[in-house]
Amino acid sequence: MKKISVIGLLTFISLIFFNSCYYDKADVVYPAVTCDTxxxxxxxxxxxxxxxxxxxxxxxxxxxxxxxVLTDYATIKDYADFGILMSCLIQDGSTSAMPKGGAKLSDCEINKFSAWVNRGAPQN
Ligand code: HEC
Structure with missing residues (x-):
């Protein structure tokens, strides 16, 4: 009897431990895996x-x-530096919404543009 209740107690403790561990990891890992900028x-x-x-x-x-012509670096760099590129992509209404006539880019795609612009829109 005594042995069973000790095992039961250990199982209970380890369930709490693994459960909290699982949720902690999920919170941290989830965004990094879905959108890497x-x-x-x-x-x-x-x-x-x-x-x-x-x-x-x-x-x-x-x-x-x-x-x-966005394949030209000088052109996209100018639109990036003046804030027009991000304004078009997040579609804030002050510039033409892009892609014109198409679906808005996903949050992750927009975040990638934003990360690049915030790093100075380098020719990388
Ligand atoms: C169907 C054609 C089409 C597609 C696809 C498209 N654009 Fe445009 N874009 C245009 C036209 C036309 C203009 C000129 C302004 C206008 O007529 O709205 C323009 C203007 C722009 C401007 C300048 C906006 C301003 O107000 O000065 C930027 C920056 C831009 N596009 C970026 C993009 C990006 C980035 C994408 C892809 C995510 C994209 N566009 C997709 C047709 C398009």
Whole structure:
């Protein structure tokens, strides 16, 4: 009898321990896994997003983007530095909402642009 209740007590304690451990880890790990903004390069992460959502209008070959060629670094750098790029993407109403006529970018995609802009919009 005594042995069983000791095992029962240990099981109870370990359940509490593992449960709290599980929740602590989930809180910390979840956002990092779903949206990683530690490395955001114009030529890789942002290029992928723009190839899918922007270049149909804003590349040198397509002229549906009001003459704005985002494949040109000097151009995207200017729009980034003046706050226009982020304004278009978060769609705050003070500039044209982008992607024009399409669905807003996901929060994670917008966060990647924002991280890059906040680091000075480097040519990386
Ligand atoms: C369907 C075509 C189309 C797509 C796709 C598109 N744009 Fe545009 N974009 C335009 C046009 C046209 C303009 C010129 C302003 C206007 O007519 O609204 C423009 C203007 C802009 C401007 C300048 C806005 C201003 O107010 O000066 C920025 C910055 C921009 N686009 C970024 C983007 C980004 C980043 C994407 C992808 C996430 C994107 N665009 C996708 C057509 C497009």
């Amino acid at each position: 530690t490395t955001v390069r114009l030529s890789v992460e942002l290029e992928n997003i723009m190839a899918a959502s922007c270049y149909s209008c804003h590349s040198g070959t397509a002229d549906l983007g009001g003459g704005i």
